[in-house]
Amino acid sequence: MSAHRKFLLAGLLVALLVAGVGSYYASSHPDGLEYVAGKTGFIDSEKTDGPSTGSPFEDYGTKGVDNDRLSGGIAGVAGVLLTLLIGGGLFYGLRRRGGSAEDVASTEPAVTADAD
């Protein structure tokens, strides 16, 4: 396996661990905006009956999974993979094929990517 691929896989593993396991230990306090909205008095202007997609992962839980750790972990892993899929697909489609980006230093040969 190339060093480049190893690096990408290691990064993905970290992201999956952070979202799938680490998120359980995250603070459950309201975030800055929610807190300020509550303190200064506009939290009630939130429309809780707004449009919904009916996703099984709403509020970072998994519908039908009762165990909190598992429910949040599955949602986190799903979110990371969905982001990777949509983002990766988009960037793969946008990239300049078979060469380096134009702003890469000219010392870098255009064939570097093929070395993988």
Next chain:
Amino acid sequence: MHVPDGFLDAPTSVATGVVAAVGVGVALRKARAELDDRTAPMAGLVAAFVFAGQMINFPVGAGTSGHLLGGALAAVLVGPWTATLCISVVLLVQGLFMADGGLTALGTNITLMAIVGVAVGYAVFRLVLAVLPRTLGSVPVAAALGALVSVPAAATVFTVLFAIGGTADVATGKVLTAMVGWHLVIGIGEAVVTGLVVSAVLASRPDLVHGARGLAARKPLVTSQAAA
């Protein structure tokens, strides 16, 4: 920082939707120059990593928490135009699948985090980098400062939007003080995470850090030329 449905009125939400659409449209064209066979998978990874990072709320006192926004981090790692797309994808996944951030507020959230967060974070990064020694060691420091400023900047723009189109009748000054104050503290967390992650990537793959291009390494590194 994710704005839910209802905080801002319809005209303001439509206006930020237009700003977001134009911003993402420009980024889609400009990002092509930043993306190649090597950086495209890295950009996908950065988006996935920011999604994960945004799940980790850290306490900042008084029953409040904050989490990574990731705009400055993504901009330093993969370039500002690609970063705008990275954060937009994260917000899209959060809005569509996690019910985090209102669907009618998606344009607002893209404007605040993917456009303002990235633009301010990257601009401050470039400014700081210009005055620091031209070594790789300056990159995480400049990235952290960009991250630090990007969070209260996004909070300020939210307050401006709230002053224009907030649905609740709350004095703008009160909201501004609280938003900027708390998000300055959250910005410190953003700076720490951004500095550490940029350092970690620089340590293993300096060639993959967009913001480090053209900078001399402190110690001899295997350059891509030698490797190829």
